[in-house]
Amino acid sequence: MDMSAPTDRPGRPSIGITALGSYVPARVVTNADFEAYMETNAEWIESRTGIRERRFSAPDEYTSDVGVGAVRDMLDRDPDALKGVDAVICATVSPDALMPSTAALIAMQVGLTGAAAFDLSTACSGFVYALSVASGLIQSGAAQRVLVVGAEALSKIVDQQDRGTAILFGDGAGAAVVGPVPAGLGFQEFIMGADGAGGSSLYLRNVAPHLPGGFEMGDSVGMNGREVFKFAVRVLGDSGQKVLQKSGLTSADVDWVIPHQANVRIIEAAVERFGIPMSKTVINLDRYGNTSSATVPLALREAVDDGRVQDGQQLLLIAFGGGLSWVAGTMKWWAGAPSLKAKAVSTLAGVEA
Known part of the structure; x- marks a missing residue:
C-alpha cells in the first residue's frame, strides 16, 4: 500500500513532526544479568544482536506510564507542544488493556480528554505506520494536530526464561506531534x-x-x-x-x-x-x-x-x-x-x- 503525504500540495499545509519527547525506565538490565539464570553469556548476546543493555519498567509501570513519560518530556522541552492536538494514536503491542485504549489513558493524563484516541497494533512498525495515519487524518481535515506515541512495556509480555526473546526486548516510549510545517519540509x-x-x-x-x-x-x-x-x-x-x-x-x-x-x-x-x-x-x-x-x-x-x-x-x-x-x-x-x-x-x- 502506498500512502502519499506530498509536502507541496496546493492549498494544503506541509505536514511533519512539530514536537518530540522520549522516555526510558530507570532500571538497566545488562547482558551479564541474564548469565545468572540462563545458558548464555554477555559476549554471545552482543556479537549476535549488537545489544549490550536494555531498560525494564518497574513492577507497577505499564505502557500508558512510559507513554505519558515521553509526552511529559516533550512538554518539559516545549510547554505549548500539545496546543491544537485533537487526536491521539498510540502504537503498541503491550497495551494496558484491550479497552480502554492506551491512547485514551495517555490522553486523559496529559490534558487531552475529549480528543479522538485509538491504539494501532503493527508491532515494531507501529510508530511509522501511525505517522502516516496521522498525516492522512490531517490532510483529510479530520484532525488538526495528532499526538503519536510509540510505547511498550515488553518486559511484561516476554518470557524471561526464553533465550530467543528475553535478551532482545526492552521498554520505552517516544512521542511526536504531527502538524503543519513550513512548505518544502x-x-x-x-x-x-x-x-x-x-x-x-x-x-x-x-x-x-x-x-x-x-x-x-x-x-x-x-x-x-x-x-x-x-x-x-x-x-x-x-x-x-x-x-x-x-x-x-x-x-x-x-x-x-x-x-x-x-x-x-x-x-x-x-x-x-x-x-x-x-x-x-x-x-x-x-x-x-x-x-x-x-x-x-x-x-x-x-x-x-x-x-x-x-x-x-x-x-x-x-x-x-x-x-x-x-x-x-x-x-x-x-x-x-x-x-x-x-x-x-x-x-x-x-x-x-
Missing part, C-alpha cells in the same frame, strides 16, 4: 504493507489459541528468529528502495536512515541493499535493545538531541514488525520548534546531561 511519501501468512513467525496470543490454519500460540511473545531475520532484511531493503523512488530520491540524497532497532546485523544487511553506509544510520539498540514501536522515535530523539539530525536534512524511516508488517517513509526534517532543537544529552534518551 515534512513528510514526503509512505509505503506500508503486511503479510498475515508470516504471522506464525512473530506473534502474541490474546484471545484465540491459534492462528488461521491451526498454528498454536503460547501466552508470551513467540518468534522464529531465522524467518524474521530473512523477512526483515528483504522488506527493509525493498521498502526503502521503493519509497525513495516514489519520493524522486536516490540513496545519495539521504542524510540519515532512522531504522527500527531490532538487530544490528539486520540493519547492516538492509542498508547495504540500497547503498547507504552505516555511518549515515542512527543506531542506539546497544543501550535500549528492541523496544518495538518505540525504537524509531527513541533513535530520532537522540539524533536530534546530539545534533546529527539538522534542519532541512533528508531522512529515511524504515521498520518491520508483527503481521508480518513493513513501512518506510521519507521526510525533510524541520527543526523550527523548541523541542526539536539540538541539546547535550546523557545516555538516557530525552534527559539533559
Whole structure:
C-alpha cells in the first residue's frame, strides 16, 4: 500500500513532526544479568544482536506510564507542544488493556480528554505506520494536530526464561506531534504493507489459541528468529528502495536512515541493499535493545538531541514488525520548534546531561 503525504500540495499545509519527547525506565538490565539464570553469556548476546543493555519498567509501570513519560518530556522541552492536538494514536503491542485504549489513558493524563484516541497494533512498525495515519487524518481535515506515541512495556509480555526473546526486548516510549510545517519540509511519501501468512513467525496470543490454519500460540511473545531475520532484511531493503523512488530520491540524497532497532546485523544487511553506509544510520539498540514501536522515535530523539539530525536534512524511516508488517517513509526534517532543537544529552534518551 502506498500512502502519499506530498509536502507541496496546493492549498494544503506541509505536514511533519512539530514536537518530540522520549522516555526510558530507570532500571538497566545488562547482558551479564541474564548469565545468572540462563545458558548464555554477555559476549554471545552482543556479537549476535549488537545489544549490550536494555531498560525494564518497574513492577507497577505499564505502557500508558512510559507513554505519558515521553509526552511529559516533550512538554518539559516545549510547554505549548500539545496546543491544537485533537487526536491521539498510540502504537503498541503491550497495551494496558484491550479497552480502554492506551491512547485514551495517555490522553486523559496529559490534558487531552475529549480528543479522538485509538491504539494501532503493527508491532515494531507501529510508530511509522501511525505517522502516516496521522498525516492522512490531517490532510483529510479530520484532525488538526495528532499526538503519536510509540510505547511498550515488553518486559511484561516476554518470557524471561526464553533465550530467543528475553535478551532482545526492552521498554520505552517516544512521542511526536504531527502538524503543519513550513512548505518544502515534512513528510514526503509512505509505503506500508503486511503479510498475515508470516504471522506464525512473530506473534502474541490474546484471545484465540491459534492462528488461521491451526498454528498454536503460547501466552508470551513467540518468534522464529531465522524467518524474521530473512523477512526483515528483504522488506527493509525493498521498502526503502521503493519509497525513495516514489519520493524522486536516490540513496545519495539521504542524510540519515532512522531504522527500527531490532538487530544490528539486520540493519547492516538492509542498508547495504540500497547503498547507504552505516555511518549515515542512527543506531542506539546497544543501550535500549528492541523496544518495538518505540525504537524509531527513541533513535530520532537522540539524533536530534546530539545534533546529527539538522534542519532541512533528508531522512529515511524504515521498520518491520508483527503481521508480518513493513513501512518506510521519507521526510525533510524541520527543526523550527523548541523541542526539536539540538541539546547535550546523557545516555538516557530525552534527559539533559
